[in-house]
Amino acid sequence: MKKIPATVVTGFLGAGKTTLIRHLLDNANGRRIALIINEFGDLGVDGDILKGCGDDACSDDDVFELSNGCICCTVAEDFIPTMERLLDRPDAPDHIVIETSGLALPQPLVRAFQWPQISTRVTVDGVVTVVDGKAVAEGRFAANLDAVEAQRKADENLDHETPLSELFEDQIAAADMIVVNKTDLLGEDEAEALVAKLSAEARPGVHVVRTSMGQLPGEVLLGIGAEAEANMEGRDEGHHHHHHHDDDDQDDHDHHHDHGHDEFETFVVERTEVADPAAFSSQVAEVIRAHDILRLKGFVAVSGKPMRLTLQAVGPRVDTYYDQPFGEAPRTTRLVVIGQAGLDRAAIAQALSA
Numbered sequence: 001m002k003k004i005p006a007t008v009v010t011g012f013l014g015a016g017k018t019t020l021i022r023h024l025l026d027n028a029n030g031r032r033i034a035l036i037i038n039e040f041g042d043l044g045v046d047g048d049i050l051k052g053c054g055d056d057a058c059s060d061d062d063v064f065e066l067s068n069g070c071i072c073c074t075v076a077e078d079f080i081p082t083m084e085r086l087l088d089r090p091d092a093p094d095h096i097v098i099e100t101s102g103l104a105l106p107q108p109l110v111r112a113f114q115w116p117q118i119s120t121r122v123t124v125d126g127v128v129t130v131v132d133g134k135a136v137a138e139g140r141f142a143a144n145l146d147a148v149e150a151q152r153k154a155d156e157n158l159d160h161e162t163p164l165s166e167l168f169e170d171q172i173a174a175a176d177m178i179v180v181n182k183t184d185l186l187g188e189d190e191a192e193a194l195v196a197k198l199s200a201e202a203r204p205g206v207h208v209v210r211t212s213m214g215q216l217p218g219e220v221l222l223g224i225g226a227e228a229e230a231n232m233e234g235r236d237e238g239h240h241h242h243h244h245h246d247d248d249d250q251d252d253h254d255h256h257h258d259h260g261h262d263e264f265e266t267f268v269v270e271r272t273e274v275a276d277p278a279a280f281s282s283q284v285a286e287v288i289r290a291h292d293i294l295r296l297k298g299f300v301a302v303s304g305k306p307m308r309l310t311l312q313a314v315g316p317r318v319d320t321y322y323d324q325p326f327g328e329a330p331r332t333t334r335l336v337v338i339g340q341a342g343l344d345r346a347a348i349a350q351a352l353s354a
């Protein structure tokens with residue numbers, strides 16, 4: 001049985017997690033998405049905001065709230081039973097999204113997916129860390145530090161000592177995708193510099209995308225296929241305390257530049273039959289690396305094979321399998337490429353057609 005993918009959305013208070021999830025639900029394209037929200041008492045209203053969305057993709061019944069704070073401390077009493085309740089329903093969702101409260105580290109939550117009660121039925125598709133681009137560029141990490149402190153004090157389960165900069169590093173280390181949000185408040189150079197800095201700090205192969213108002217296409221956000229609970233290496237919290245300076249450039253704020261790069265684009269490449277599918281997979285992986293492509297998927301016509309080869313690539317990983325005969329359909333190789341706006345389409349098409 002196929003495991004249900006779960007995406008863990010993390011990031012500090014006010015980074016834009018709820019906004020991103022809201023956008024995802026508004027653009028669910030028929031996917032049934034269940035939400036689990038980890039709220040801190042009366043400080044958050046996310047549950048209400050998301051419940052009120054009135055979307056077909058997510059009715060009130062699909063929103064589950066964990067109310068006693070930090071997930072990592074309440075795994076057995078709260079998180080696992082909630083997951084079991086969700087998984088036991090006759091109408092299982094296509095995807096589960098878990099919004100963590102801003103200060104809890106994602107690692108213990110990801111580890112909870114190894115618990116035998118749920119480990120055969122659900123997998124962590126990816127940890128998505130939402131970053132307040134403006135606050136991080138200014139070395140503050142969160143827009144409203146008083147609110148963050150209040151949130152921290154309100155939960156006795158949370159450690160009260162660790163500086164935010166270290167919690168931030170832990171969130172970055174845990175990420176399978178990093179979303180630099182609020183780029184509308186950043187100058188183009190600032191945004192570029194922040195993306196470069198976070199790419200260097202992230203684990204290898206982790207994409208850093210930029211956006212405002214969390215407007216990430218579902219095809220980019222979901223389906224990362226990380227199986228994070230089985231790949232904890234390098235994600236561990238507290239093992240990477242290199243201290244860097246946040247050189248913030250105080251006089252370069254509030255510029256409003258052209259934000260074309262914050263959008264995403266999709267285009268199709270068609271090519272002739274492929275002689276050697278294994279070699280073609282390597283070729284695809286190379287093109288993805290060279291052009292910072294987020295997703296690539298489609299069908300491949302392999303010489304001498306009546307079946308079409310389905311190809312799906314996320315980051316550097318390329319998966320292929322024969323799914324069905326071409327039948328009457330034309331034997332074309334057709335690949336959909338998804339990436340942040342500004343892709344070099346001609347070069348990509350040429351490299352894929354070689």
Ligand SMILES: Nc1nc2c(ncn2[C@@H]2O[C@H](COP(=O)(O)OP(=O)(O)OP(=O)(O)O)[C@@H](O)[C@H]2O)c(=O)[nH]1
Pocket residue numbers: 011012013014015016017018019020044046101102181182183184185211212213214
């Ligand atoms: N300027 C700007 N504001 C944004 C952007 N994304 C979100 N916001 C605003 O930032 C505030 C916080 O956004 P939320 O989505 O509630 O953030 P959150 O991470 O869910 O915060 P908590 O649930 O409180 O932890 C809201 O007022 C949003 O409207 C953005 O890209 N640009």
